[in-house]
Amino acid sequence: MLRQISTAFLVIGCTTLSILTSGQTSDSWKMKPSPLQTRWAKDVKPSSVLPEYPRPQMVRSGWENLNGLWNYTITSAAEQTPPTTYSNQILVPFPLESALSGVGKTLLPDQRLWYKRTFNKPASKGKDKTILHFGAVDYNTTVFLNGKKIGEHNGGYTGFNIDITEHLKDKNNELVVSVLDPTDQGDNPHGKQVLQPRNILYTGSSGIWQTVWLETVPPVYIADLKMVPQIDQQRLDIRVSTDGNANGYTVEAIASSKGNVIGSIKGKPNTDLQLSVPNPQLWSPNTPFLYDLSVRLLYNNKVVDTVASYFGMRKIEIKKDENGQERIFLNGKYTYNLGVLDQGFWPDGLYAAPTDEALKFDVLAVKSMGFNTIRKHVKVEPDRWYYHCDREGILVWQDMVTCPNTTVGARKNFEKENIATVTQLYNHPSIVCWVLFNEGWARYDQQRLTEAMKQMDPSRLIDGHTGENYDRESPKDPNEKWKSSDLTDIHEYPGPGISPALPGKARVLGEWGGVQVRTPNHQWNAADGWGYITSTAAGFTRKYELMNKHLKLYEEEGLSGSIYTEPFDVETEENGLISYDREVVKIPVARLRQIHGAIVPPTSDVAAAFIVKDIDTTNPNNNYAALLEEYQKGKKDPAFLQQLAQMAASVNDKSNAVKIANDYIAQLKAPYTNSQLAFINKFTTSTRDKGFPLLLANRDQINKALGQRQADRKLMGIIFGEEIQPYVQDAAAKPDWSKIEAKTKQYGAPGEEIFLRAKTIHLLNQKDYDNFATTADRYVGKCAAYISANELNTYAWTVFENLSDPTHLSNAANWCQHLLKAGDNPAYIDTYAQVLYKAGKKEDAIANEEKAVQLAPSDEKKNYQDVLDKMKKGEKTWK
Numbered sequence: 001m002l003r004q005i006s007t008a009f010l011v012i013g014c015t016t017l018s019i020l021t022s023g024q025t026s027d028s029w030k031m032k033p034s035p036l037q038t039r040w041a042k043d044v045k046p047s048s049v050l051p052e053y054p055r056p057q058m059v060r061s062g063w064e065n066l067n068g069l070w071n072y073t074i075t076s077a078a079e080q081t082p083p084t085t086y087s088n089q090i091l092v093p094f095p096l097e098s099a100l101s102g103v104g105k106t107l108l109p110d111q112r113l114w115y116k117r118t119f120n121k122p123a124s125k126g127k128d129k130t131i132l133h134f135g136a137v138d139y140n141t142t143v144f145l146n147g148k149k150i151g152e153h154n155g156g157y158t159g160f161n162i163d164i165t166e167h168l169k170d171k172n173n174e175l176v177v178s179v180l181d182p183t184d185q186g187d188n189p190h191g192k193q194v195l196q197p198r199n200i201l202y203t204g205s206s207g208i209w210q211t212v213w214l215e216t217v218p219p220v221y222i223a224d225l226k227m228v229p230q231i232d233q234q235r236l237d238i239r240v241s242t243d244g245n246a247n248g249y250t251v252e253a254i255a256s257s258k259g260n261v262i263g264s265i266k267g268k269p270n271t272d273l274q275l276s277v278p279n280p281q282l283w284s285p286n287t288p289f290l291y292d293l294s295v296r297l298l299y300n301n302k303v304v305d306t307v308a309s310y311f312g313m314r315k316i317e318i319k320k321d322e323n324g325q326e327r328i329f330l331n332g333k334y335t336y337n338l339g340v341l342d343q344g345f346w347p348d349g350l351y352a353a354p355t356d357e358a359l360k361f362d363v364l365a366v367k368s369m370g371f372n373t374i375r376k377h378v379k380v381e382p383d384r385w386y387y388h389c390d391r392e393g394i395l396v397w398q399d400m401v402t403c404p405n406t407t408v409g410a411r412k413n414f415e416k417e418n419i420a421t422v423t424q425l426y427n428h429p430s431i432v433c434w435v436l437f438n439e440g441w442a443r444y445d446q447q448r449l450t451e452a453m454k455q456m457d458p459s460r461l462i463d464g465h466t467g468e469n470y471d472r473e474s475p476k477d478p479n480e481k482w483k484s485s486d487l488t489d490i491h492e493y494p495g496p497g498i499s500p501a502l503p504g505k506a507r508v509l510g511e512w513g514g515v516q517v518r519t520p521n522h523q524w525n526a527a528d529g530w531g532y533i534t535s536t537a538a539g540f541t542r543k544y545e546l547m548n549k550h551l552k553l554y555e556e557e558g559l560s561g562s563i564y565t566e567p568f569d570v571e572t573e574e575n576g577l578i579s580y581d582r583e584v585v586k587i588p589v590a591r592l593r594q595i596h597g598a599i600v601p602p603t604s605d606v607a608a609a610f611i612v613k614d615i616d617t618t619n620p621n622n623n624y625a626a627l628l629e630e631y632q633k634g635k636k637d638p639a640f641l642q643q644l645a646q647m648a649a650s651v652n653d654k655s656n657a658v659k660i661a662n663d664y665i666a667q668l669k670a671p672y673t674n675s676q677l678a679f680i681n682k683f684t685t686s687t688r689d690k691g692f693p694l695l696l697a698n699r700d701q702i703n704k705a706l707g708q709r710q711a712d713r714k715l716m717g718i719i720f721g722e723e724i725q726p727y728v729q730d731a732a733a734k735p736d737w738s739k740i741e742a743k744t745k746q747y748g749a750p751g752e753e754i755f756l757r758a759k760t761i762h763l764l765n766q767k768d769y770d771n772f773a774t775t776a777d778r779y780v781g782k783c784a785a786y787i788s789a790n791e792l793n794t795y796a797w798t799v800f801e802n803l804s805d806p807t808h809l810s811n812a813a814n815w816c817q818h819l820l821k822a823g824d825n826p827a828y829i830d831t832y833a834q835v836l837y838k839a840g841k842k843e844d845a846i847a848n849e850e851k852a853v854q855l856a857p858s859d860e861k862k863n864y865q866d867v868l869d870k871m872k873k874g875e876k877t878w879k
Helices: 002-012 039-043 356-369 385-392 408-425 446-456 535-559 590-598 619-631 638-650 653-669 675-682 690-698 699-705 711-728 739-746 750-763 769-786 789-802 806-820 825-838 840-854 861-873
Strands: 061-064 068-076 089-094 111-119 128-135 140-145 148-154 160-163 173-180 211-219 221-230 237-241 249-257 258-266 272-276 291-299 304-313 318-319 327-331 335-343 375-377 395-399 430-439 461-466 488-491 506-513 559-565
Touching: 039 356, 089 111, 111 395, 111 750, 128 140, 148 160, 211 375, 237 249, 237 291, 249 395, 258 699, 258 750, 272 408, 272 461, 318 461, 327 506, 327 559, 335 356, 335 395, 395 461, 395 806, 408 430, 408 446, 408 711, 430 446, 430 690, 446 461, 461 506, 506 535, 535 559, 535 590, 653 675, 653 690, 675 690, 675 699, 690 699, 699 711, 711 739, 711 750, 739 750, 750 769, 750 789, 769 806, 789 806, 789 825, 806 825, 825 840, 825 861, 840 861
Parallel strands: 335 375, 335 559, 375 395, 395 430, 430 461, 461 488, 488 506, 506 559
Antiparallel strands: 061 211, 068 089, 068 111, 111 173, 128 160, 128 211, 140 148, 140 173, 221 237, 237 272, 249 258, 249 291, 258 272, 291 304, 318 327
16 A cells, blocks of 8 residues: 555655764764753654654655764864864754754854764765755855765755755765854844843754765656645646756656545656546645645656655635625635644754654643644654645634844845745645734735735735734835735734734734743743733643634634644743643643634644643742741751742842842852843842842853853943933933933942943933933944844934034934844835934935835835935925
């Protein structure tokens, strides 16, 4: 049977390469410490890492897995020649920053990561080719083989391959891969990866994070399949693309069900073919039926290449129900999309699941809890994740990985990766919706890009803008907000809520929920855990039930889908229904299924592999009084004090929280762990606290460890509250700035920065523009690196609109130079041009305004063009 052949390919078709680079042994690898790890981490072995065939919809028998131990080193980004020595070993394909990589280091934007391993030439015959495949590498990849550069790739989420046939030796081929990854500091789409994790943003995943493998193919071979089910016509539209000169070749596609052939088609490669599927069994979450497909390439009636695949017959569309309400229909039936927002992060592997069983567990968990939909949030998973969704029956809304900023380069990369994402995932029946923009994050040309995506794939729904209500720059006219989109989509936290009804569009709630429920001993960082709202473990079931009853009312009113945030906690974001380590469910599974069943009946039984334990609903704070008494009697060991301070804060016993925290902090000694630094930062609230001098003395370390200049921000907040705020509470106040400066000076750089910032903003609010401009120039001169681009833009624009003094205008133009470093943002370039124009530098102004016009999105060009026309005419551009 074809499915048996396919499974055999997946299991035994791979000869896993165990030839390690000189000096490598499986015993040398050790997982790095992690705040949490999943049950599957123990199953990770260097000799067999993610051994499953990585591309289930195009399976070949001739392949070899290159996962395992590689050598690695880190150099400066400027170094482009492969190094001669490597510092240590890394377990591929786990990201450098992950515990499972065995490294656990952050790759900085000014660094280059190098990998090296050796392998023998795979078995081949005649003119066979050897193709090197990378599932995903984040972000800029350069590949060398036997000392020669053989390929490059930009993009962190989709696969690429290189024909290495001409560069191979029989033995000891040296493969070197170099990677640059600016994470959130470049024009690369990076999803929720950041160098300094916080809140809804998480640890980065640099380098190789999906399977690397070799494949042996004939000189002309099947390179790609494109399949579109047409259930009304009872056929599968298929295109078989080949690599090489296909003149004289024929392709044949054979569909089967349970070993019985149900249809076949022969034709030319690289053409559109129609494969008959009579009386199709339809794919849905209730019955995720998949047909087996064998695709063969023939020359002179001889089979030269074969791949095993599968497909599902289903149709997704927007139609009116019996009440005239626009709804989501699957296979001609209204189907409410009851879903979750899945981030795809793991505490031990970050972007990479420890094992395929772990990857499958996440899909089974969602379905076992009674959901039928997953929104894959600003991440693209390995093909096997979608394979599990196809087989288990989950509807998938696939996000595009967010455009990182407003520069031309970022937009170019975004559009390129969107095309790659849709192309790579096109054949998965589980994917029913592409999601373009999220909450206005770097949104631009929404209508154009929505229509381009619809043209690229007319067989699926397009959600042009999820969470549009969170976009402050969105159009005012409701008919313009989701132009050309198939859905109207809002976010509501905690919610639920309902989006507007517009002709031809279904109404969905793209995100809602976000209820934090703490799971002691299963938290990434208890000190920084958060949620949009918080509930006790004991009260969560009742709260969740009430929220879903409200959701049911919206469904009756016309809502067609909802995405709950979220199935699993992610780092400090503790909004999951299940803990980050996948061990604790926060509502008993049977109760969850019952709650969800009022909206959508469960589409399967609870999976046997879905093993979790119920959360302890006993409130740990109930023991607070007894523990506080122990403290008052003299118990002062550090672990006890740390826990008790957290507990005091959670029950709002502020005075004891400060006292206990100070006792704990007093016992700490350098070097401090990240957890200790987070505690110090959280519990330091005044200059009198024990943590204040530690924050002041360890600013750089804490800023680096916690990100977002948290130590500086905390210090400045305290200094402002004690030394400045009492004198500026009234907007009309005229404080003695000299005295304030003398007081803040004792705190060094944080004191100077908050003084200048406070004075600048106070003068701006007072509309004392001359003094504002003078102070702002001093502030920008000292602290430009820490002032946001939007704020700098506001300062420069304020000078432009309100002052004519040449010195002030010259200074504002200099401030704009910092803005221009943020990238090709037309709004910032326009500000610079207008400042130059008012300063009398007309030619420079016009040149920059022309650039702003050129870079502006289509719906904003007219505004900039009007300014440019005035400049050319010598007219005023200010009021």
